[in-house]
Every structure is written in C-alpha cells, then in structure tokens.
Amino acid sequence: MKMIHSITQLKEIVRDQKKSGHTIGFVPTMGFLHEGHLTLAKQARAENDTVIMSIFVNPLQFGPNEDFERYPRDPKRDAELAESAGVDYLFMPSVDEMYPDEPAVTLTVNKRTDALCGLKREGHFDGVATVVMKLFHMTEPDKAYFGKKDAQQLAVIHGLVDSLNVPVKIVGVDTVREDDGLAKSSRNVYLLPEEREKAPAIYKALTRIKEAVDAGETNVEKLKKRAADDLQAHSGAEVEYVDILSYPELEPINEASGTIIAAAAVQYKNARLIDNVILTVKGRA
C-alpha cells in the first residue's frame, strides 16, 4: 500500500490507473478506522482493480461547537488496517492541502437536510458534499462506497450525484454492528463503560419499529412514540431525535409505506451517536 499526502501525486496516480484501463474504487473516511470502514474497503477491493481510501477529518463539516479538534485520530493504526483490507493507495492530506484558501465555490444541499441530523448540524451536509465533490474530482472513481449508518449522508450523496450528473456509481454498504447490536462508530471510544453497556438500546428501539411495521403497524406517530419511550427508558442517553421518514427523500410521513427510514440520535456525555434501519413496508393484499 502506498501512502499519499499531496493532491498532485494522487492525481498522477489516478491518471496512470485510468491510462492502464483500471477501474477505481474509492472509500472516503475520516479515519480512526473500524470494521465498518474495512467492510467498505473489502467490498471496493472485490469490485475494482484499484482501491483508494482517503482519511481526512474535514473541518468544513463540523460546526463551531462540534468535535473537530477532538475527533479521534490514529493514522498509524489506520494505515495498518487499510492495508489489511486491501487498499492500494491511502490518501491522507493535511487541511492546508485540501483547503489552501477559503474555497471560492462550495456545494449547497437544498433537499434532504431539513430532517434528522440536518436540523441540528447547520451547514454540515454542505461541508460533506463539498469535500466529497473535491475527493471525487481527485480520485475519479468508478464506484464510491459509503456506509448506510450515515443514511442521511448517503441520501445527500445520491442527491449530489443525481443533481450534478457526477460520473460515479454510489454503493451503499450495510452497517456493521457489535455482537450486541451497537453500530460500529469511531465515536464509540468516547462512551463511558456504563454508557457502552446501555448503548445497544438504540438499535434495539429501531429494531422494534421494524418488527412492529412487519407486524402491520403503520401509524408513524405511534411507532415513534414507542421508540422514544424505549430510548428514554433504556439508552441512558439524552434523546436528540427519533424519527420515521420516507427514504431517500427524508420527507415526513403519517403512514408507513414504501421505503422508509427509522433513525435516532442520542447524546452521551462525550459522544453523540446515530443509528438507523431502512425498511420496505410490504404492500397490503
């Protein structure tokens, strides 16, 4: 595996790969890799000639009171893990390399942000879209891999690709979980022991929504209320939201039908965690 820090060098490699007719799979990450990221990398490995992973904690997508500075970083371990997952090129630019100046042009996300994390994280998805657009232009991938755990992000990336005709196929990959159901996340390291013990309640509450829908319940208010009560009672965290929306449009719904997302965000002492399940409601006979 080759480590790359400069955009110029990355672009040279991409050009050479393209010239050789190699397909490129791209896995953008913020590092502090866990099994979720490695699953993305392994799928990219299986589906492409060349795999590029980026590790960049993007300041543009953090709000002023968010955890940019203390977002966990471990580049040495990341490099070992990336190599073990079959990554060919690991791109780890500095902030100055990515943003030598305040960017003259940025992306603005006009849809799919007026819900879930978009409500509290103003400008977050603009920052995500901007950095993903930059990285796509640098890596010119055939396919790019994103985790479904960040389901709203995935919906925004689909919106980006559709709206701007980006010549990249987006691949959404299932969330990887701990044995007890907790979604793998770089931020899990910040859970206190007693919080870690209770955190599986998040996925459990979302799973109960799925079970209730499968059993025929379609009243969204009722489903949400029950999940919120579950979270309140068992997660040991402050519940930021639990919501059920159409997917990927993320529009409010009264009745569960079609493809929907049940999503929650909770705040522990030092970590804000999110999780979701995406499900398709079976039509009635």
Place this chain on the structure above:
Amino acid sequence: MKMIHSITQLKEIVRDQKKSGHTIGFVPTMGFLHEGHLTLAKQARAENDTVIMSIFVNPLQFGPNEDFERYPRDPKRDAELAESAGVDYLFMPSVDEMYPDEPAVTLTVNKRTDALCGLKREGHFDGVATVVMKLFHMTEPDKAYFGKKDAQQLAVIHGLVDSLNVPVKIVGVDTVREDDGLAKSSRNVYLLPEEREKAPAIYKALTRIKEAVDAGETNVEKLKKRAADDLQAHSGAEVEYVDILSYPELEPINEASGTIIAAAAVQYKNARLIDNVILTVKGRA
C-alpha cells in the same frame, strides 16, 4: 457532426471517446452562435481529438426579471455554424433533460461575485457554476474553452476548478470584435440601429483606460471617472458600471498594479452589453 439531446447518449459517447484514448475539448455555450463562439470551437478543434459543444440556455443563471424567455435562439443555424467550426458532437438538451427536478445540490460562489455583474445579477454565477459543473461531469473534457468577454464568469470558473479540484484545464480565449471594436455578443441583435452605431464607444472607453495606464496613470478613481464620462457622452446607453479591479480576484484597488481588469456594463433599450480589457501594469523601474 452528430446532434445529441439526451444525457445518457452523451455519456455513452464520452465513455467511448475516453476508451479510445481521445482527448476531449468542450465548448459550453447558450447558442445563437457568433464568431466569438466559433473561435472557441476552432481552438478546441486544434487542441483536441474530439470537440463537444453544448447549447443550453440555462434558466438557473437568469434572474426573474432577466431575458431568459427572449434570449435569442436559432438551433438550425447554430448547427450549421458549429459543424463548420469543426465540432464533432453538438449537445442540445431540453430544460427538462438538464433539470428533471429542482436540483438537490447546487453550487454557491463565495468569492469574485461581489463586483461587476455579480452585484446586479444575484445568484447568476451560482447558476453558471452549477450548470458548468453538470456539463463537465457529462463531458469529462480535458480542456474547456471560455471567452474572456465574460471575464467575471471566467474568473468564477477558475475559482470553481481550483476550489473543487475539477480535473479540467480551463482555456480563456480572447474576445472577438467587430471591425469597429464592438465585442461580438448574441445580444447585439437587439440593438436599435442608432444604438449599434454608438455601441463601439464601450470598447473605446476601455481602450482609453489601457492607453492611460500604459502612459503611466495609476490612479484608479481618475481612470474610472474619465471612462464613465466617455461612456456617458458617447455610448448612448445608460451606464450600469465601469470599474477597475484586480484580476482574477476582482478586488477593489486604488492604484493600478499587477494584472487588472477594466470592465463596463451598459443598458440599451433591449440589450444589456458588457465588455472588458484585462491588462498587466508594467512595474516602475
């Protein structure tokens, strides 16, 4: 020359050209072609294996009170002219093809718009940047050609490419003029005969700025005042602005130095015309 109306077809052609190792030169236009556009196409022809021209009057870059509806169109003549200039593929999508829905993600231009046409045409350059980004993704050109007549647009496109690491080389091409100096423009057809007669005064006023600077005058206020008086006296139009700024940053300056632009916009009865000269101030000994 092949005419293309669908994005899917365009992308297939681009993919085939790429596979064959052909370089692509791209000339985005709004049609109603004149010698200025053809100069762009001819340069693209000389520098690339394949030349794609687009003709699309982009509603996103017109304000509600601007001339989107009555912007001049003549697709049949355009096709003949494009072919004569060596265009291989002429892409003429409908508005529905380009914007099947309100775009979920658009581009926002944060710099270089707070001057010249950007002041009066709110959102104009966001619309330009968005459509150019879309067209670049569809055509994946090696080089794209823009006229220097729209100097602010060219500065914004350079900002776009730099900020978002777009893998396209931008080529700025000198303004083509009528024998009397009037810059070629699709909107010239809307000039009344007596306006057409006086319109060369625009370029003359800008040329006088260049001559004064070459003769050693660096006081921007003085240069602007004289040009405004010239325009007022001779252009027969309402003067919207005449300004002198750094280029391509488009920042206000008091003293002419480095590379600068002198630009003007005037309003005739049925046509708003713009023109500029970009010049480099010789350093003192």
